[in-house]
Amino acid sequence: MIISVLTQVFIFYIGGLLILNKKLSIGILIIILNYYSSLLDSIQILIEFGKEYLSAEASYDRLKKSVKDSFLRKKITKKSVKKIEFQNVSFEYEKNHKLFDISMTLEKNRIYQLSGNNGKGKSTFIFLMCGLFKDEYHGVILYDSLEQKELNIEKMNEYMISICEQDPYLFDGTINENLCCKTKKEKRADLRRLLIDFGLFDKINSLDNKFETQISSLNTILSGGEKQKIAIIRTLISDGDVLIFDEPLSALDKKSKIVFQEEISKIKDKIVIIISHEELKKIKKNIVLIKLAPKEENEI
Numbered sequence: 136m137i138i139s140v141l142t143q144v145f146i147f148y149i150g151g152l153l154i155l156n157k158k159l160s161i162g163i164l165i166i167i168l169n170y171y172s173s174l175l176d177s178i179q180i181l182i183e184f185g186k187e188y189l190s191a192e193a194s195y196d197r198l199k200k201s202v203k204d205s206f207l208r209k210k211i212t213k214k215s216v217k218k219i220e221f222q223n224v225s226f227e228y229e230k231n232h233k234l235f236d237i238s239m240t241l242e243k244n245r246i247y248q249l250s251g252n253n254g255k256g257k258s259t260f261i262f263l264m265c266g267l268f269k270d271e272y273h274g275v276i277l278y279d280s281l282e283q284k285e286l287n288i289e290k291m292n293e294y295m296i297s298i299c300e301q302d303p304y305l306f307d308g309t310i311n312e313n314l315c316c317k318t319k320k321e322k323r324a325d326l327r328r329l330l331i332d333f334g335l336f337d338k339i340n341s342l343d344n345k346f347e348t349q350i351s352s353l354n355t356i357l358s359g360g361e362k363q364k365i366a367i368i369r370t371l372i373s374d375g376d377v378l379i380f381d382e383p384l385s386a387l388d389k390k391s392k393i394v395f396q397e398e399i400s401k402i403k404d405k406i407v408i409i410i411s412h413e414e415l416k417k418i419k420k421n422i423v424l425i426k427l428a429p430k431e432e433n434e435i
């Protein structure tokens with residue numbers, strides 16, 4: 136930035152001198168400045184492309200490894216879990232910048248609230264738990280005494296864990312498919328009740344194709360809060376033993392925040408993890424608080 140400003144000042148200075156000496160016209164100086172500006176834009180695009188490329192390459196390597204793992208190595212398929220143990224689990228994206236260092240046990244029939252300032256690694260911790268960085272963390276993650284590294288991660292995420300992401304993801308398909316992709320048919324009665332309680336039932340029925348309306352990740356039919364509600368309901372009715380909600384309240388209105396907490400308090404036989412900066416007043420007394428921080432700051 137400083138270099139580009141200095142270069143521009145330099146061009147102006149030299150250009151000014153040349154114009155004064157009648158060796159350059161103002162028109163030519165403007166053309167030179169235009170070329171200089173497009174050159175800067177191109178350099179910027181190249182730098183951005185370089186960054187995007189590196190990040191895409193890392194994701195591609197992870198994906199390749201995971202596909203290779205599931206095809207080549209014999210992995211254990213686990214469809215249910217009672218207890219998840221973290222033994223000195225730490226992770227860093229950049230060398231010597233440890234996000235957290237944590238030891239704890241998560242058990243069924245408990246609700247855990249994960250807190251910590253922005254950027255402390257809460258979402259990363261959830262990704263870790265779901266097996267996204269399975270060869271990159273330190274420590275041990277045990278699912279009922281089986282090491283995560285030995286488990287078939289794809290199956291684990293298909294059957295055992297359901298996550299409501301911080302940026303709710305809607306895939307290309309109908310509203311119905313988006314709601315029911317992780318649940319069995321018998322949960323349809325619950326689904327109707329949840330849609331009514333969250334104030335979505337009438338909204339969906341007012342659409343031309345109702346529950347068969349096509350939506351996508353780029354959808355513009357639904358508001359941010361409505362998208363978040365779909366992701367929450369999808370997770371609430373899912374069959375997995377572990378339900379994770381990453382900032383589920385961020386786009387919800389007051390009434391829906393209460394509905395969410397009431398629904399959470401009804402859940403039985405599951406490990407529930409909620410990442411939130413808000414005080415969950417309605418379920419406060421049943422919550423185990425976890426603060427995510429590097430070991431020296433850890434207050435668990």
Ligand SMILES: Nc1ncnc2c1ncn2[C@@H]1O[C@H](COP(=O)(O)OP(=O)(O)OP(=O)(O)O)[C@@H](O)[C@H]1O
Pocket residue numbers: 228229234251252253254255256257258259260301
């Ligand atoms: N793929 C990545 N590569 C490098 N650094 C990353 C990557 N993803 C996240 N980070 C960095 O890791 C840190 C933790 O990110 P994370 O999203 O886990 O934080 P968070 O606690 O969920 O924050 P928030 O409360 O804002 O949601 C941040 O500083 C972020 O910039």
Ligand SMILES: [Mg+2]
Pocket residue numbers: 257258259301381
């Ligand atoms: Mg986050």
